Amino acid sequence: MELEEKTLSTDVIHEGIVTDYLIKEVELPNGKKATREIVLHAPAASVLAITKEGKAVFVKQYRKAIEQAIYEIPAGLVDDGEEPLMAAQRELGEETGYQAGDWKVIAEFYTSVGFCNEYLYVYEATDLSKLDQALELDEDEFLEVVELSYEEAMEKYRAGYMPDSKTVVGLMHWKSKLK
Known part of the structure; x- marks a missing residue:
C-alpha cells in the first residue's frame, strides 16, 4: 500500500x-x-556532560510553553553552516562554562514527527574542564547550572522536573552506562 x-x-x-x-x-x-x-x-544539539565526579551538568530554566522551570541537559540550535558537534560544544561552553575532551553521539532523532521536523542530536561529553573564560549566554537566556548525581537526577525526573525528550534520552543513556 x-x-x-x-x-x-x-x-x-x-x-x-x-x-x-x-x-x-x-x-x-x-x-x-x-x-x-x-x-x-532548525536542527538542535544537546549534551549529557558527565563530570569526573560522576555527576551530570544540567541547566535549570523557565520554559514558557509549559509554564514551568525545568532541568535540562544543555542544548541549542545548530547555526547555519555549523556542524552539530560544534553546536553542542558551543552550547556546553555558553550554558555551563565547561568544555569536554571526549565527545560521543548518543542519539539522533526527530522530536515530534506528527507536526514538526526538528532534528535533535544528543551527545555525551566527558573529560570536562572549566573554560578559562565562560562564553556568553544569548541575551534572552536565563539559567542556573546544576550538577546532579544519577539518583538526584532521577528524583527530579520522577517529580516532573525533567520532562523533555532530549533530557530523558540523556538519562536513559546514563542509566545504561551505570549498569
Whole structure:
C-alpha cells in the first residue's frame, strides 16, 4: 500500500526566528483530502556532560510553553553552516562554562514527527574542564547550572522536573552506562 501523502498546496502562516508555520493541503493514499499543520524547526544539539565526579551538568530554566522551570541537559540550535558537534560544544561552553575532551553521539532523532521536523542530536561529553573564560549566554537566556548525581537526577525526573525528550534520552543513556 502506498502511504505517501501528496502535497496539493502550502500556505505559510508565519515565518519566525526559530520556526516557520505551514498549512499543507494533502491528498491521502485513498484519494481524500486532509489538512496538515506543520512546524519547520532548525536542527538542535544537546549534551549529557558527565563530570569526573560522576555527576551530570544540567541547566535549570523557565520554559514558557509549559509554564514551568525545568532541568535540562544543555542544548541549542545548530547555526547555519555549523556542524552539530560544534553546536553542542558551543552550547556546553555558553550554558555551563565547561568544555569536554571526549565527545560521543548518543542519539539522533526527530522530536515530534506528527507536526514538526526538528532534528535533535544528543551527545555525551566527558573529560570536562572549566573554560578559562565562560562564553556568553544569548541575551534572552536565563539559567542556573546544576550538577546532579544519577539518583538526584532521577528524583527530579520522577517529580516532573525533567520532562523533555532530549533530557530523558540523556538519562536513559546514563542509566545504561551505570549498569
